């Protein structure tokens with residue numbers, strides 16, 4: 404009995420500490436903070452501020468008041484100095500006054516939680532363009548980058564951004580790098596041999612706490628996919644959270660195999676369940692707990708952006724959207740560059756189908772070869788001049804890729820097909836191929852996106868693509884043509900399916916062909932037959948040029964400028980949300 408009371412008291416005290424003491428620790432400096440800062444400013448020699456455990460509270464004041472907040476990075480060490488320029492500035496003290504939500508000069512710190520900020524991948528391109536857009540949205544916005552890349556200096560990171568992503572005009576003076584030096588290892592998948600996802604969840608909580616201890620932001624932006632960080636942020640800081648999701652961390656399909664495997668509790672009614680049963684039940688429980696944790700974390704997010712239809716559909720179903728609370732899940736395509744309408748419609752193109760893909764089984768080069776060969780077999784009378792030839796262009800990054808390439812090559816010679824292979828070529832060569840050939844191929848089933856297909860459109864290689872996921876839903880969507888909706892031929896490209904697709908449910912004829920009418924999709928053999936033999940007008944130069952010109956118009960939504968525009972609009976929403984979150988506060992934290 405007493406025991407329960409103790410636990411109750413302990414829980415109460417713990418909760419009180421988390422909900423009132425921690426926000427004060429992170430946000431509210433001691434009452435004499437202004438005197439302390441003054442003392443440092445007036446000291447004849449530069450000295451460190453004595454901040455004790457209130458590092459974030461002090462750093463926030465300095466960052467929010469400074470003309471060049473970037474100075475307050477913790478790259479060298481975690482101590483705080485005052486920038487000589489700020490020390491000289493006559494109104495620095497004035498700027499450090501309490502800021503109410505109504506103060507028109509109030510600045511906001513957007514904290515980007517992106518531990519691998521110095522990597523050069525697609526996720527980082529999104530991060531840095533988002534940072535640029537956030538700074539562009541208002542002069543009063545300051546960006547904090549939380550990174551574990553502790554060896555890279557701020558200026559090196561920014562240089563890399565400029566070189567790698569061609570993102571110019573970043574106002575580096577408003578970007579504060581906060582280096583997370585202690586707990587970075589906990590989010591590393593390799594650190595957790597077992598229970599990896601749970602471990603990473605724990606890691607992101609700890610790392611987010613480290614971030615908040617150095618500098619607590621006003622808005623939390625997760626661009627890398629570490630959802631467990633929302634928990635401390637929401638619980639302690641109560642600020643808006645925005646999440647850019649490339650891929651769901653967990654999805655029911657991952658453990659669907661366990662869940663739906665006729666798992667029967669009957670085995671437990673018998674006297675001795677087998678070890679296998681116990682293990683299976685344990686796994687099921689583990690994944691279920693994680694999954695519902697993930698669902699809960701989603702409820703803490705104010706604005707969820709997804710990088711495409713596939714991810715959007717998943718996130719909609721996982722992070723059930725509560726419209727009445729203003730929470731939403733929207734698509735914002737990742738920026739793929741700038742597209743200028745440059746396709747040359749005059750020059751004749753080579754009658755070739757180019758397939759750009761890494762040599763991997765899921766890219767289904769083999770399928771293309773088999774179906775192409777079938778088409779040739781059945782149309783021996785067609786003039787060879789009319790039949791496009793195949794070009795496979797791709798990289799071999801691993802030994803497995805090389806093995807796949809060897810396999811594909813040997814199948815091509817077995818089927819006596821004349822296929823050009825272009826392996827590991829330069830980007831210039833890729834571009835040259837793209838603007839020389841008539842068609843661009845993609846045969847993968849459920850390709851989440853397919854940046855290669857975007858390149859086809861942008862360089863005028865008419866897409867012949869598998870009718871699933873990214874190419875169907877996001878990219879080759881047709882240009883303002885309701886009549887052709889859902890058809891295998893569109894005003895921008897052509898689609899096919901195959902009876903070997905994992906989700907294929909249609910009919911197959913005795914000869915192994917898809918039974919297809921023009922309401923559904925042909926297979927690749929039938930597609931070639933349709934556009935070359937039965938309806939040659941579809942592959943006439945005139946029609947292909949029309950498709951190319953339409954295709955160009957689809958690209959705007961993948962452009963950097965579109966991304967920036969949309970992001971700026973979302974920043975406006977966040978600013979509004981931040982204010983309403985803070986308005987609701989009644990504690991002293993309201994003005995910090």
Ligand SMILES: *[C@@H]1O[C@H](CO)[C@@H](O)[C@H](O)[C@H]1NC(C)=O
Pocket residue numbers: 649650710711712714736737851852853873877
């Ligand atoms: C979204 O991100 C995932 C994971 O990185 C990637 O596979 C997919 O292609 C991306 N989608 C888009 C539309 O870029």
Ligand SMILES: *[C@@H]1O[C@H](CO)[C@@H](O)[C@H](O)[C@H]1NC(C)=O
Pocket residue numbers: 725726727728
């Ligand atoms: C959505 O949020 C509102 C307001 O908090 C609440 O009343 C409602 O029950 C929620 N709906 C669902 C489906 O969770």
Ligand SMILES: *[C@@H]1O[C@H](CO)[C@@H](O)[C@H](O)[C@H]1NC(C)=O
Pocket residue numbers: 921938
């Ligand atoms: C589609 O079907 C209709 C009627 O069955 C036919 O007249 C038309 O030619 C077909 N179109 C194509 C492109 O196959």
Ligand SMILES: CC(=O)N[C@H]1CO[C@H](CO)[C@@H](O)[C@@H]1O
Pocket residue numbers: 870875879880881882883884885887888889890891892893894898
């Ligand atoms: C199969 C397919 O993608 N069809 C598209 C054709 O174009 C319309 C719009 O013009 C799209 O809505 C369809 O999805």
